[in-house]
Amino acid sequence: MQFVAFERAKQGTGASRRLRITGRTPGIVFGGETPAATIELDHNALWHALKKEAFHASILDMELAGTTQKVLLRDVQYHPFKPLVLHVDFQRVDDKTRLHKKVPLHFVGAEESPAVKTDKCAVSHVMTEIEIECLATQLPEHITVDLSNVTTGSTVHTGDIVLPKGIKLVLHGRTNLTVATLVEPVKEVVAAPVVAAVDDKKKGKGKK
DSSP, X not given: OEEEEXXXXXXXXXXXXXXXXXXXEEEEEEOTTSOOEEEEEEHHHHHHHHTSHHHHSSOEXXXXXXXXXXXXXXXXXXXXXXXXXXXXEEEEOOTTOEEEEEEEEEEEXXXXXXXXXITOOEEEXXXXXXEEEEEXXXXXXXXEEEOTTOOTXXXXXXXXXXXXXXXXXXXXXXXXXXXXXXEOOOOOOOOOOOOOOOOHHHHHTTOO
């Protein structure tokens, strides 16, 4: 994905506030051998880009001052309740940059699994993203979790994920975390009809 950024001359809280009023978002780009630089972006274009999953988990081409740099989105600050991006951070990367980054999990094949197709189980996604370590050039937009062979009562763990070459999971000392579980359908219990006992006296009341 490619986007355009502009050099930002003025800094400070007041300058950033005035910048947002004009429809721009302040930001910064850092990393590599070049000093950090303050930038600004068109807010509407940035807002729509942030809605795309790839913008968060892939290497981006940032055009700045006539040159294109490879960058990675590192942080986004949103307004507490307004649809407004307050600030963005980007990191410069190259083919030697090693990253720790959270990427989304994409679950596939569940509809064809014995648990879902035959036993009508539901898949409960315990994790929706996972942290990985890799070179910037190897960063995947997502990690695929194949559920086509899951059976009723089974649990999918991080150790079951097939990772692309060069990708390592970062679990921070934890092991084999639960990624998804198969929830069996609730069996509906139909109660037997209740036959009210008829009082013989009441049954005969009113008859002569």
